[in-house]
Amino acid sequence: MKTASIREVRHDFSRILEWVASGEEVAITKRRETVARLLPATRHPRARGKMPDVSARLKKVFGRKMISDKTMREILDDNRGNY
16 A cells, blocks of 8 residues: 655645556555545446336237327327317
C-alpha cells in the first residue's frame, strides 16, 4: 500500500489517481497518521433487465382478434366523442 500526505493529494492528485487506477491502495496521511484510504473501484457487470415480450403479451390478452382498418386517430376520436 502506498501512502500520500494530504498536501501531496492536493498538489499532485493526478499522480495519486494513477496509482489507484492501476490497482494500488493509497493511504492518505495527516501528520503521519492515516486518516483515509483510496481504493480502486470494483467493477460490477451491469445488470440488464429482461425486456418484455410485448407481442406475446398482446396475443395472450387479445388472442387472434383483428383491429379494423381504421387509423388509430379515428379509433380514438370515436371513443372520445366530439368535444
